Amino acid sequence: KAEADIKKMIDGNALVSMCLSRAGIDRMFGVVGIPVTSLANRAVALGVRFIAFHNEQSAGYAASAYGYLTGRPGVLLTVSGPGCVHGLAGLSNASANAWPMILISGSSDQSLAGRGDFQELDQIAAVKPFAKFSAKATDITEIPKSVFSAVDWAVSGRPGGTYLDLPTDVLHQSVDESEAERLIAEALNSRDKSLIENPRFDNSKIEKAVELLRSAQRPLIVFGKGAAYAKSEIELTKVVESTGIPFLPTPMGKGLISDKHELAATAARSLAIGKCDVALVVGARLNWLLHFGQPPKWSKDVKFIIVDVCEEEIELRKPFLGILGDAKEVLGLIHKQIKDDPFCLGKNHPWIEAVRSKANDNVAKMEVQLSKVVVPFNFLTPMKIIRDAILGVGSPAPVVVSEGANTMDVGRSVLVQTEPRTRLDAGTWGTMGVGLGYCIAAAVASPDRLVVAVEGDSGFGFSAMEVETLVRYQLPVVVIVFNNGGVYGGDRRNPEEITGPFKDDPAPTSFVPGAAYHILIEAFGGKGYLAGTPDELKSALAESFSARKPAVINVTIDPYAGAESGRMQHMN
């Protein structure tokens, strides 16, 4: 046979990579093995960056955060059975946070189903509670449509997790190149456009929203990570600044408008939500983080205007006015409407004065606390030093990753966010163990930014081995571990209450005291620092921030500083 007649064959692994690449996927996170190693290699050959982790849980957290930061689905690749199960952590976290992500798992041979094949699991059933869409390609010809659907569903409506199942036998099937191209073209043509369009909304609702804001005595604008995901910062700033209405971000909404803005109500949170009469809530759920929008934290008469891409969310909360739409688009229209007939509360408006004076008081009180130098470190002394070092970096501001009970609580009120999408934390689910995965995602998504994790030793320990991943890819990530020797701070039990044959075991909350986490990263060639005094911490921060190389700063914290369960002790 003449060489020209030999058709180039494309196997399932190669076809999946081609489709992902055509769908705009240029980064993947995962752990390779049977049967997906070749898929990862094929993707790399097509220009996709594959970040290989030690554990699918951490890789999945990375994929979820990557989806949030970029607006394109983060992809997690896993092996079958146990790999898929480990990946559920990331998938469920993505869905809980409303972030777009695709879990792609290999699965066992279809012809052996139910007979105990290697790593066999009904993965479609396993992902069901966590995926808004799932597809199993039962034949190579189904791959293109399955891939494009998984991508489109992840970003459609309220973003979330989707799942793609790739049986071993399908990955080993092949088609010739022209057939592969035909299948891809056919799937692209039949793509459901309605999935990726913004919902249509009623323009009269924009007028109504503006009227409500205009006639309010004590209006407030609340925004969350949905508004951040929508990249609505320009429109949001225009609405805030043209109306003079104070604003309150949720933890991950912080930075959409700088925390330093004079209309920031963060430091007067209780007053702002307790006294406002109209609240425009954009891309934030009235869930536990916002006290369900109910008394006693909120006034019983507050009129909520909710802007959300998810119809069920609006129906669930029963706001005074619900606007179904994309945050950026709706805020743009609200601003346009205001521009035609402007109003502005002004600095001397009683509501603005009340919020500002409360915020100033609280900031001043906090600064008094922060200015006390406490050694051995409490949480505040090192947090202030870290805050100042982060602010010293300037623009582009570092991405801050925060987790842990006290470390995250204190970090939320002390660390200052000046730019959008620069804070990643435990989120809607209060998920601990996300830190290293989020750091890697942030470094991959925003290569121009430094990434700084400020986390407890417990949060760090979930996925500490991923410091090797930081070193392997030479990512500009500085992980600061608040080391107080355990969950909440080591053994806080009353010795008289501990009896039984295992009474001499370490407490369930404690780790090895004085663990040398800084040495862990040095095993791989990264840089470690131990800091127990302000000077040691300042010098470690200065050196590691300017080096922009993987580093761990192990900060020794007094084990008796901070409270059990942070500010949520009543729930534990």
Ligand code: ADP
């Ligand atoms: P936070 O934790 O910051 O309060 P949540 O995750 O609870 O934020 O809420 C985010 C909300 O934003 C979700 O209800 C989600 O449906 C919504 N959302 C997601 N994308 C958009 C968008 N483009 N425009 C408006 N709302 C969005």
